[in-house]
Amino acid sequence: LDCSALIKFAWSNAGVKMPRGSAQQYAFGERIKSSEVQLGDLAWYPGHISMSLGLENLVIQAPTNGRSVEVHKIDESRVNWVRWVDPTA
Known part of the structure; x- marks a missing residue:
């Protein structure tokens, strides 16, 4: 399971048909400010995508194929860099 497969799986279970790649998933949504992020919103940077847990810059992600899904905190210095x-x- 890679990052975009996790996002596609999660949102498909909520009835939202997502594209497969991380760049396509980013383009699928509407861009928001970091101050507007809510549970389920997507955090993207080139080559990776994750999903907000809705608090304290926490996201759930699949880092790479073969590694376990994990909760990760986006560093304060990168919160505004992430799209x-x-x-x-």
Whole structure:
């Protein structure tokens, strides 16, 4: 399971049909500010995508193929660098 497969799986279980690749998933949603992030919003940077847990810059992600899904905290210095999108907008 890689990062975009995790996002596709999670959102498909909520009835949202997502594209497969991380760049396509980023383009699928509406860009939002880091101050607007809510549970389920997507955090993207080139080559990777994760999903917000809705608090304290925590995301759930699949780091790479073969590694376990994990909860990760996005460093404060990168919160505004990451591009955030609302996939339901």
